[in-house]
Amino acid sequence: MSDPSSPDRTPDLGAIAGLAEAEAASQSLELFRRMAVARAFDEHVRRAQMAGEVRTLVYLGVGQEAVAAGLSMGAEGSWVLGQHRGHALYLSFGGRIERVIDELLGMPSGCCGGMGGSPPIHDFERGIVGHNGLIGDQVPVAVGMAMGGTNRPVVTVFGDGAAEEDYVLTSLGTAASRRLPILFVCEDNDLSVLTPTRDRRTWKLAEVARGFGMEAVDIADDPWLVAHWTTALMDRLPAVINVRTCREYWHVGTGSDGPGEWNRYEMVKSRLAAMGLGDESRRIEREAAQMVEARWTERLQIRSAS
Ligand SMILES: Cc1ncc(C[n+]2csc(CCOP(=O)(O)OP(=O)(O)O)c2C)c(N)n1
Ligand SMILES: [Mg+2]
Structure with a gap:
């Protein structure tokens, strides 16, 4: 019997x-810009929650931002339906930042x-549909959208825990049988809350x-x-991409159990840097952090004034 946790988690x-x-x-710098914005955003959310400015439950995706960045490079213009850990x-x-901060x-x-x-969090005008908290339920909804016929392809992102839900597996079967224009992406951090896949x-x-x-794949x-396979498979739908990634903070909230198995961002x-793009990437990272800080400051001022 194969062990889904090892040795594939590399x-x-x-x-x-x-x-x-x-x-x-x-393209490489745009890919990194998306990662840098997502990371700066979630690091800010973490600090804002610890400071008491954000009171709602937060699901941070620090460590996993390369999945959304790569996917978005290859699937621009699609409907995208994600799960609870969806800021990136x-x-x-292209979701509007002020709407998620607010x-x-x-x-x-x-x-x-x-x-x-x-x-x-959602931005329907940009094709982004949010999650209601029932793990994996976005997958049958996405299959329904693809079955109903939309003017653009459908991408749905779910976790390795959600992949075990009966309605997720039957959704894969339905999409395969009907050859639906849908890309399934499993953001596989090897954890369902605290339980590793091998258990x-x-x-x-x-x-x-x-x-x-x-x-x-x-x-x-x-x-x-991720961008390569997204681009390739968008022409051969339906298809599945399982992406091994690492969550740096707790399932919910701001806690940490130490570094992930690898640090994709670094x-x-x-x-x-090895490709001669070190200066540009440092500038992009700085600008991403400044943009995120400026938008949070602006939105907090609007909240205080209202
Ligand atoms: C149908 C359902 N069962 C259980 C839960 C409780 N629950 C919330 S998140 C979660 C784990 C989800 O793991 P995964 O899909 O891998 O996403 P991740 O949190 O790792 O991003 C569970 C079991 C739920 N919200 N919905
Ligand atoms: Mg998981």
Whole structure:
């Protein structure tokens, strides 16, 4: 029986040599910009919650931002339906930042009127649908959208825990049988709350998907690799991408159990430096942090004045 946790949980799973180096510098820097904005955002949310400015429950995706960044580079213009840990997905797909800040600050101008908090953040005009908290339920909803016929492809993102829900597995089967235009992306951090995959199941999602007759890949969260497979598979839907990634903070809230198994963000920065893009990436990182800080300050002032 295969062990889904090991030895596949490596930062090099599925690596394709020369992929990053073959990419145009502007694309690589945009990929990193999306990661930097998402990371600066969630680090700010963490500090804001610790300072008492954000009171709602927050699901931080620090460590996992390469998945949304890579995916958004290859699936621009799609409907995207994510799960509760969705700030990076929202921002990478072009969700308006003030609407999510206002939501987390409990303001009526937030994307859910300040009543929903972290999971249901959405920006329908940009094709981003939020989550209601029932793990994996976005997957059958996304399949329904693809079945109903939309003017754009559908992408749905879910966790490795959600992959075990009966309605997620039957949704994969339905999409495979009907050849629906949908990309399933499992953001596989190896954890369902605190339970690692090896204590929950023996099977691998990519193998199950292939059994249903869909193309599927199992890769690490190298953002160039995620973008590569997203672009390739968008022409061959339905398909599944299982992405091994690492969560740096607790399931919910701001706590930490120490560093993840690998630090993709630092790895990407080192790679950019080796490609001669170190100065640009440092500038992008600085500007991302400044933009995030400025927007939070502005929204807090609006909240105080109202
Ligand atoms: C149907 C359902 N069952 C259980 C829960 C409780 N629950 C909330 S998050 C979670 C774990 C989800 O793990 P995963 O899908 O891997 O996402 P991650 O938190 O790792 O991003 C569980 C079991 C729930 N919200 N909905
Ligand atoms: Mg998980």
